[in-house]
Amino acid sequence: MKIGTVTGVVWSSRKAPSLMGQTFLVVQTPEGQIVAADQVGAGRGDQVLLVTGTAATRFCMEAPVDAAVVAILDQGEK
Amino acid sequence: MKIGTVTGVVWSSRKAPSLMGQTFLVVQTPEGQIVAADQVGAGRGDQVLLVTGTAATRFCMEAPVDAAVVAILDQGEK
Amino acid sequence: MKIGTVTGVVWSSRKAPSLMGQTFLVVQTPEGQIVAADQVGAGRGDQVLLVTGTAATRFCMEAPVDAAVVAILDQGEK
Amino acid sequence: MKIGTVTGVVWSSRKAPSLMGQTFLVVQTPEGQIVAADQVGAGRGDQVLLVTGTAATRFCMEAPVDAAVVAILDQGEK
Amino acid sequence: MKIGTVTGVVWSSRKAPSLMGQTFLVVQTPEGQIVAADQVGAGRGDQVLLVTGTAATRFCMEAPVDAAVVAILDQGEK
Numbered sequence: 005m006k007i008g009t010v011t012g013v014v015w016s017s018r019k020a021p022s023l024m025g026q027t028f029l030v031v032q033t034p035e036g037q038i039v040a041a042d043q044v045g046a047g048r049g050d051q052v053l054l055v056t057g058t059a060a061t062r063f064c065m066e067a068p069v070d071a072a073v074v075a076i077l078d079q080g081e082k
Numbered sequence: 083m084k085i086g087t088v089t090g091v092v093w094s095s096r097k098a099p100s101l102m103g104q105t106f107l108v109v110q111t112p113e114g115q116i117v118a119a120d121q122v123g124a125g126r127g128d129q130v131l132l133v134t135g136t137a138a139t140r141f142c143m144e145a146p147v148d149a150a151v152v153a154i155l156d157q158g159e160k
Numbered sequence: 161m162k163i164g165t166v167t168g169v170v171w172s173s174r175k176a177p178s179l180m181g182q183t184f185l186v187v188q189t190p191e192g193q194i195v196a197a198d199q200v201g202a203g204r205g206d207q208v209l210l211v212t213g214t215a216a217t218r219f220c221m222e223a224p225v226d227a228a229v230v231a232i233l234d235q236g237e238k
Numbered sequence: 239m240k241i242g243t244v245t246g247v248v249w250s251s252r253k254a255p256s257l258m259g260q261t262f263l264v265v266q267t268p269e270g271q272i273v274a275a276d277q278v279g280a281g282r283g284d285q286v287l288l289v290t291g292t293a294a295t296r297f298c299m300e301a302p303v304d305a306a307v308v309a310i311l312d313q314g315e316k
Numbered sequence: 317m318k319i320g321t322v323t324g325v326v327w328s329s330r331k332a333p334s335l336m337g338q339t340f341l342v343v344q345t346p347e348g349q350i351v352a353a354d355q356v357g358a359g360r361g362d363q364v365l366l367v368t369g370t371a372a373t374r375f376c377m378e379a380p381v382d383a384a385v386v387a388i389l390d391q392g393e394k
Contacts, residue, residue, distance in 0.1 A: 005195035005227055019153035020121050020141050035192055036113055039083035039131060043176050053195060055226050058136050058214050062224035063176050068140035070133050071083055075175035097309035098277050098297050114269055117239035136292050146296035148289050149239055161351035161383055191348055199332050209351060211382050214370050218380035219332050231331035253387035254355050254375050270347055273317035273365060292370050302374035304367050305317055
C-alpha cells in the first residue's frame with residue numbers, strides 16, 4: 005500500500021459504464037499522482053492509504069479499477 | 083488509475099490476432115508514454131483516465147491488453 | 161520480493177472493513193516507502209522481506225492487500 | 239502496452255521447462271530493458287508493442303511469462 | 317522478464333510457513349535489487365532471467381512469491 009494526500013476529484017461525463025457510481029480521487033504520493041476509487045469518504049487534504057493492482061477491485065464490488073482509497077490515516081501518525 | 087493526454091495512434095499490420103479490432107492510443111503521462119486500448123472514443127489532445135494491469139482486460143471484452151482508456155476528463159477539471 | 165527496513169506503524173480509525181485485524185507497517189525500501197501487512201511480528205528497525213502484488217493476499221487469508229511483510233532477515237545477512 | 243525496439247535475443251541452455259519453445263527478445267524501452275516472449279516474428283531493429291503482466295501469458299498459450307511482443311509497428315508510425 | 321546478476325542469498329529464521337523450502341537469491345538489475353525464488357540452481361555471479369508478478373508463482377508450485385529466477389544466461393550472450 006502507499007500513503008498519499010488527496011488533492012482533488014476527477015470529473016468525467018464520458019466514461020466506461022462499469023465505472024458509474026464511483027468517486028475518483030486524485031492522490032499525490034511521493035512517486036507521483038494516482039487516481040483512486042474512494043471507499044472511505046475521504047476529502048481534500050486527507051492523508052490516506054491506497055491499495056493498487058488487482059486487490060483494489062475487491063474493495064469496489066469488483067468494479068474494474070486499479071487503485072482504491074481504503075483508509076484515512078489518523079492525525080499525528082507518521 | 084492515471085491521468086494522461088492522447089498524443090497519437092499506433093498502427094500495426096502485423097499483430098497478434100487477439101488484438102484485432104482494438105484501437106490503440108499513445109498516451110503521455112507524467113511517468114512516461116503508455117499505449118492503451120480506447121474504450122471511450124478519445125482523440126488527440128483529450129485528457130483521459132487510464133486503467134492499467136489486469137483490470138484493463140475487463141473493459142475490452144477480456145482482450146489481453148494491459149492498459150485501457152476508460153474516461154475522457156471534463157475540461158476545466160484539475 | 162524486496163528488502164526493506166521497518167520504520168513505523170500506520171494507524172487508522174476509518175478504514176475499509178476488510179482490512180480490520182491487520183497490522184500495517186511502514187517499510188523503507190531503496191525505491192521508496194511501502195505500507196505492508198505484517199505476517200511475522202516485525203518491529204521498528206527490523207530488516208524484512210516484502211512480497212508485493214497479488215501474491216501478498218495469499219499470506220493474509222485473502223485480505224485485499226497489495227504488500228505483506230513475510231520474513232525477518234537474519235542479522236549479518238547481506 | 240509499451241513501445242520499444244528489439245536489440246537482441248536471450249540464449250539460455252539452463253532454463254525452467256515451462257519456458258521451452260519460446261523465443262525471448264531483448265527490447266529497449268524508454269523506461270529500460272525488458273525481455274519478452276516473441277509472438278509475431280520480430281527481429282533486431284523492429285519497433286514493437288509489448289504487453290506486460292498477467293495479460294502476457296494469454297498470448298503464449300499460458301506459458302508463465304510476464305512480457306510478450308504482440309505487434310510490429312508500421313514504419314512511419316509515431 | 318528482466319536480466320540481472322546474482323549477488324547473494326537471503327537468510328531468514330523467521331518467515332511465513334508458505335515460503336519454507338525456497339531459496340531466495342538477491343539479484344541486481346539495472347532498475348534495482350530484487351529478491352527472487354531460485355528455480356534453476358543459480359549462484360553468485362550468474363547472469364539470470366527473472367520473472368516477476370503473478371507468473372512467478374507458477375514456477376514455484378504456487379508458492380506465494382512475486383519473483384523467480386527462471387534461466388541462467390549463456391556466457392557471451394548480450
